Structures are given as structure tokens and as C-alpha cells.
Amino acid sequence: MNARLLDEARDLSIYTAYNTNVDAIVYLNGGIVQRLVDEFGADAVKKRIDEYPREIDEPLDFVARLVHALKTGKPMAVPLVNENLHTWFDDHFDYDVERMGGQAGIIANLLASLDFKRVIVYTPHLTGRQAGLFLDRPNLLFPVVDGGRLAFRHPREAYRENDPIKVNRIFEFRAGMTFKLGSETITVPFSGRFIVSSRFESIRIYTEPALRPFLPEIGEEVDGAILSGYQGIKLRYSDGKDANHYLKMAKEDIMLLKRRKDVKVHLEFASIQNRALRKKVIYNLFPMVDSVGMDESEIAYVLNALGYPKLSERIFTYNRIEDSVLGGKIILDEMNLEILQIHTIYYLMYITLKDNPLTEEELRKSLEVGTTLAAARASLGEVKSPQDYRVGMNVPFNERGEYVKLRFEEAKRRTREYKVVITPTRLVKKPVSTVGLGDTISAGAFTSYLALLRERGAL
Structure with a gap:
């Protein structure tokens, strides 16, 4: 039935x-975390952990909150408020997976996969990177205005490269992973994830x-x-x-x-x-x-x-x-x-x-x-x-x-x-x-x- x-x-x-957003996932290992600690220095990281930044405005904020999450083994999410850090993250990490995020995007891909008659998805911000995460299905369409009339195209044919993009970066960690913070050796007690969620004014x-x-x-x-x-x-x-x-x-x-x-x-x-x-x-x-x-x-x-x-x-x-x-x-x-x-x-x-x-x-x-x-x-x-x-x-x-x-x-x-x-x-x-x-x-x-x-x- x-x-x-x-x-x-x-x-x-x-x-x-x-x-819609891009979920960019990194599967952490001790080497990746050690490289970050060494780049900023253990003392600077410890000092910033004590300050406990509530949002990420510069790279050291990120490293400090990530290390804190790894020490406790607790899943955490911290908002990224500086849009200029897109480049820093993309330069520092090779993402293991990039997938569709955001309720509208997830639902659009789901219904398109199920062969619904027509799925019209709309998001005010559509870059090529975001558009590429929509499934290549003929029933998945994006509304555009063409010559003063409503038209429908696949999202991959409707993107605008200068649009802002929302990327949520998800750092997955596993129990037992180790790295050094100065003279202290840290062993991650529980598996979990650390999410850096984009919170930019440009995304409306x-x-x-x-x-x-x-x-x-x-x-x-x-x-x-x-x-x-x-x-x-x-x-x-x-x-x-x-x-x-x-x-x-x-x-x-x-x-x-x-x-x-x-x-x-x-x-x-x-x-x-x-x-x-x-x-x-x-x-x-x-x-x-x-x-x-x-x-x-x-x-x-x-x-x-x-x-x-x-x-x-x-x-x-x-x-x-x-x-x-x-x-x-x-x-x-x-x-x-x-x-x-x-x-x-x-x-x-x-x-x-x-x-x-x-x-x-x-x-x-x-x-x-x-x-x-x-x-x-x-x-x-x-x-x-x-x-x-x-x-x-x-x-x-x-x-x-x-x-x-x-x-x-x-x-x-x-x-x-x-x-x-x-x-x-x-x-x-x-x-x-x-x-x-x-x-x-x-x-x-x-x-x-x-x-x-x-x-x-x-x-």
C-alpha cells in the first residue's frame, strides 16, 4: 500500500x-590537526581556547575551538562570520566529500530522484559550485526570467558565478585520534563532528x-x-x-x-x-x-x-x-x-x-x-x-x-x-x-x- x-x-x-548550501566534509586525522597547531603555535592556541571565541572571525578562532572540541570529544557547531575566510579554508583543506545541504536543496534532490513529475527549486544565491550539487535530472528545474517571461532551466544552466555561497564545513573526528598541544598529548575520547557554519550577511x-x-x-x-x-x-x-x-x-x-x-x-x-x-x-x-x-x-x-x-x-x-x-x-x-x-x-x-x-x-x-x-x-x-x-x-x-x-x-x-x-x-x-x-x-x-x-x- x-x-x-x-x-x-x-x-x-x-x-x-x-x-541551499554546500556541505564540505573533512575526515580528520592526527596529522591534519597537528599541522594546524604547529602553524599557529601551541601557546597561541591555548590562549585562544581560554578566551573561547563564540564565533569564527579569524583562523586562530577556528583552530582553538576545533582543538577544544577534540579534547572533550563533544560535537559542536560554531558560526563563521568572516566571509573572507572561504579562501583560507579552501587552501588549507582537501574536502573528502561535497554534498547538497540546506532543506530546499535536499528536498529538491530527493523528489527528483524519486521521479516526481516536476520539481521546481528556487534559491536566491546560485553559484556554479552550488548548482553542480543538484542532480542531473530532467524533472529538476530552476525558475528564471528570460526576455520578460518565466522560463525553467536546470540549475546547472541557471547559475550566476558572482552570487555569494554558503558553505558549511563539517570536520568528522574519531575516538582514539591523537596529536600534541605543546608538551600535552591529546587523545580524542569520543567520535563526533565539529561544524563551521557560514553566517554571512550576504546570504539572505x-x-x-x-x-x-x-x-x-x-x-x-x-x-x-x-x-x-x-x-x-x-x-x-x-x-x-x-x-x-x-x-x-x-x-x-x-x-x-x-x-x-x-x-x-x-x-x-x-x-x-x-x-x-x-x-x-x-x-x-x-x-x-x-x-x-x-x-x-x-x-x-x-x-x-x-x-x-x-x-x-x-x-x-x-x-x-x-x-x-x-x-x-x-x-x-x-x-x-x-x-x-x-x-x-x-x-x-x-x-x-x-x-x-x-x-x-x-x-x-x-x-x-x-x-x-x-x-x-x-x-x-x-x-x-x-x-x-x-x-x-x-x-x-x-x-x-x-x-x-x-x-x-x-x-x-x-x-x-x-x-x-x-x-x-x-x-x-x-x-x-x-x-x-x-x-x-x-x-x-x-x-x-x-x-x-x-x-x-x-x-
Whole structure:
């Protein structure tokens, strides 16, 4: 049944925007780290570790925070704020892997691999290096304005070399790796990763002015839209623009997409550390869309921003299904959503109103498509064809599945005016990769939801 539902979803056309980046991965060894320590000197590195820079503005900041991460064996992410350091990193490291990053890019490649009818991807910044990470598939297209008209080209034919680029550099390390810091020999206690995430003013979330008038036409071309990347908006910019400016544009973009056709829009939410910005994104954008996807920690963040600190704290502390159900109902009602999708390591959940045209069984099948696709991605590293879905179907549901169902039935007794459905996740014991699993779940669930709505004549 699940495979048939995915086949039906593959007949859809989807628009996805805005965030893409390059994930550049380095598999560290003791020699690479030793070379960095020797270049700057052990004393300088120790001094900067004591200062503990919160962001990377010069190379020594990077080396100090990397060494600190290796000493503790803890995964860490530190923002890179100096755009000029692109050259320093590229000169100092040979990247073992370069892959697509960013929710919009990951989802576009996934849906193109699954042979969806048409996948239109948009990002305001598209260099050749970024464009080269999009799959070479005829169903993957990028919107451009050509001679005053809307046209579609493959991203590799639409790039602009002078655009800024967002590169997240991921340094993977393994337990047991050793190097010297002066007279001290450091042995890395645990495996993990150190992420240098680009946070540049030049990377913005918006639709280019020339393309914006054509958004209603793009909306007519597709059955659904998946929008993401709003976590990249800054509260203020040095040119005088601020978050309010970009969120106003984001709202207008959604209205333009829906102008000629009430296209279903899904917003994939990601954690926003700054509470003021998080609140702005929630209040400005959630009421504009039909569907939102998030994990359980993000439910807690959203509830806190909506003025429910005690419930938020309960979710953070105890992670009980009944609290997530209650929190989800609050978000659905206060933001006037059609459907809320929650993904966690052990279960996926939909919360929608009782008058949703789909039955609970249909909603559950939609969630199963999401977790099966994610299991395929975790097993293989990436999904390269519709046949890979079968790999996910062979992954069993996690061992906590029965417990999850039991707890859910208890929580569900208080949800008469809602449809609330849950499915355990298919959990891969030793995943090849965990990157993009949440995006894969959301894309699979949302597109299969659209396919079921179309089957019912409700799309």
C-alpha cells in the first residue's frame, strides 16, 4: 500500500525554496590537526581556547575551538562570520566529500530522484559550485526570467558565478585520534563532528525582484510548495534592513504563490535560537501556510514563544506524548493550520481538525511513507531512485513502537474534536548517514498527503 501511495505522489509537481548550501566534509586525522597547531603555535592556541571565541572571525578562532572540541570529544557547531575566510579554508583543506545541504536543496534532490513529475527549486544565491550539487535530472528545474517571461532551466544552466555561497564545513573526528598541544598529548575520547557554519550577511532569504511577479504563475504550475530556511534570517543587517523586512516579503511570496490557485504550502520549521526572531517567524508565517513540520524540541520552542512556558518546559523535561499532543493542538488552533506534522526519533504524528477530508487510516499511511523514505535514506546514505523505497520497507519499526502506541491511545482520549494519528518510526540501527532525515520525512509525508487529497478530490 505504501509503495502505491508513493507512486501516486510521484505524479505531483512541487515547488521548494529557499535555502541551499554546500556541505564540505573533512575526515580528520592526527596529522591534519597537528599541522594546524604547529602553524599557529601551541601557546597561541591555548590562549585562544581560554578566551573561547563564540564565533569564527579569524583562523586562530577556528583552530582553538576545533582543538577544544577534540579534547572533550563533544560535537559542536560554531558560526563563521568572516566571509573572507572561504579562501583560507579552501587552501588549507582537501574536502573528502561535497554534498547538497540546506532543506530546499535536499528536498529538491530527493523528489527528483524519486521521479516526481516536476520539481521546481528556487534559491536566491546560485553559484556554479552550488548548482553542480543538484542532480542531473530532467524533472529538476530552476525558475528564471528570460526576455520578460518565466522560463525553467536546470540549475546547472541557471547559475550566476558572482552570487555569494554558503558553505558549511563539517570536520568528522574519531575516538582514539591523537596529536600534541605543546608538551600535552591529546587523545580524542569520543567520535563526533565539529561544524563551521557560514553566517554571512550576504546570504539572505527572499525572492529576487525580477522573479516575484511570476510567483502566481509558478503557483499554477505546481500541486504543492515546501518552504524552508527562515532560520537564516537575521534580526538586523548593516544596510538597515531587518527581519521584519524579509518576513514581510516572505508573507507576500506565499500570497503570490496562492493568488491564482490555492496551492498547499508546507513550512519546514527549524530551530531558531533567538527567541525574538523565532516569535516573529511563528506569528508572521505560520498563519499563512497550510502545513508545518517540526520535531518535538521545536514544539517546545514554539509553545514558549506562544506564551505556554510550563507546557514547553514539560516537553523539554519529560518528552511525553500526551504533552506533545496537547502542544500540537494549541499550535494548530492558534496558528489556524490545516495540519501539523511532528517527527521524533521514535514516532511521527499528524494533528488536524476533525473535518479534514482524510480518514485517520489514510493519514497514518501518509506518515508511513515519510518514515519509510527516511529509513531508505539512512540505510543507503541517499535515495537515488523510486526502487530504493523498498529498502526502507525492509527496515522494521522501532522496538518502542508498541509502547508508543499505548501511550498515544491514552493521550488520544482527550482529542474528540481533532484527528490525531501516530506511527512508530522505522529505525536503522547503524545509519550510513543521518543528514536530511527530518527533511526526508516531511517531504514524503507532505507529498503523500497531497496525493491522498487529490484522490479525494480535495486538492
